[in-house]
Amino acid sequence: MKKEAKPKRSAVAETAPAAKKAVKAKRAVAAEAAPAPAVEKAAKAKGSTAAEAAPVSAPEAKKAKQPKKEKVVRDSFTMPKSDYDRIAALKQKCLDVGVPVKKSELLRAGLMMLESAAPQRLLAAVSSLETVKTGRPAKG
Structure with missing residues (x-):
């Protein structure tokens, strides 16, 4: 009786797509929670917090069209x-x-x-x- 050789899949190969999705989800949540860079710089310059400088809530900010960022070289x-x-x-x-x-x-x-x-x-x-x-x- 011969055993059929099953192709071995590593645990890393199986979890890689799931891990990538989790990292993307974390980045998306962090991006939503973080203040916009321009607001953050303005807040630092004025000595106030980013929350004070940006009274617009996150959902309202998403609705407003973001200006297209200039490509950097x-x-x-x-x-x-x-x-x-x-x-x-x-x-x-x-x-x-x-x-x-x-x-x-x-x-x-x-x-x-x-x-x-x-x-x-x-x-x-x-x-x-x-x-x-x-x-x-x-x-x-």
């Missing part, structure tokens, strides 16, 4: 160490007044300021920069 660039140090100093300045900021946020804020500057001021700022060789720096 990932990029890299080369800059002198002194400019990189300036970014760190500006981040520290912001932290000193209680506003945590990311490098990308500082660069975007700088773009906004340059955009609003007079053309002569913009050209003066650009022409005062030293030329940097593009690409990755040599190892060493």
Whole structure:
């Protein structure tokens, strides 16, 4: 009498789809409970809580059409160490007044300021920069 060999299924393979569904459900619940990032930043800046800054209830917020988020682009660039140090100093300045900021946020804020500057001021700022060789720096 020969026993028929049954294909073995691991317990991990059987529970993987269920585990993925559970993780998705947890994320959905967390996303509903969490305040919107813009509201959260505004609340931090004003020193109030997110609940005070957002009097709209969650179901009403879902009904209102969310503005479509702009697609983000990932990029890299080369800059002198002194400019990189300036970014760190500006981040520290912001932290000193209680506003945590990311490098990308500082660069975007700088773009906004340059955009609003007079053309002569913009050209003066650009022409005062030293030329940097593009690409990755040599190892060493």
